Amino acid sequence: MIYKVQGTVHHVEDVETFSGRNGANYRKQNIVIAETDERGRENCIALKAFGEAVEETEDLREGEAVSATFFISGREYNGKWYNDLNLVHVRRTAPVAPTEDRKAEAKAKVEAILNGTAPESQESDLPF
Numbered sequence: 001m002i003y004k005v006q007g008t009v010h011h012v013e014d015v016e017t018f019s020g021r022n023g024a025n026y027r028k029q030n031i032v033i034a035e036t037d038e039r040g041r042e043n044c045i046a047l048k049a050f051g052e053a054v055e056e057t058e059d060l061r062e063g064e065a066v067s068a069t070f071f072i073s074g075r076e077y078n079g080k081w082y083n084d085l086n087l088v089h090v091r092r093t094a095p096v097a098p099t100e101d102r103k104a105e106a107k108a109k110v111e112a113i114l115n116g117t118a119p120e121s122q123e124s125d126l127p128f
Contacts, residue, residue: 002088006067007035009060010044027054031087033068049087056090065094 011032020026029049034042047070049057060066068090074083 002069002071004067004069005033005035005045006093007033007045007065009062009064009066010034012057012060012062015054015058026050029054029057031057031060031090033066045085047085047087047090049090053087053089057087060090064092066090067093 009031013030015027015029017025017027027050030046031049032044032046034044036042047068069088070085071088072083073086074081076082
């Protein structure tokens with residue numbers, strides 16, 4: 001069964017790379033999505049992304065509005081049961097708004113270019 005959650009990105013962990021038992025490399029990333037229920041309480045849901053799903057999560061930023069689909073899997077280990085919420089797909093539901101830091105950085109770059117004080121790149125794509 002597939003479930004859906006809409007909310008804002010509350011936390012994004014770094015991408016982890018590890019080797020499986022068969023020697024293949026895998027990538028994993030955990031994200032937390034905060035949703036607000038009908039009573040106004042915030043509920044945080046931790047989702048685990050594997051493989052191709054990591055490509056959708058690795059550029060997410062905290063505070064972005066998203067919609068995610070996931071499935072629940074469970075397993076037994078040493079007599080205890082564990083559940084995972086495995087991400088299937090995530091998409092932004094609102095355009096990414098630049099943060100104040102990004103706005104200030106972009107403004108400084110534009111002003112430097114207009115004033116002729118922008119540092120020149122040491123490397124160039126030009127063939128000469």
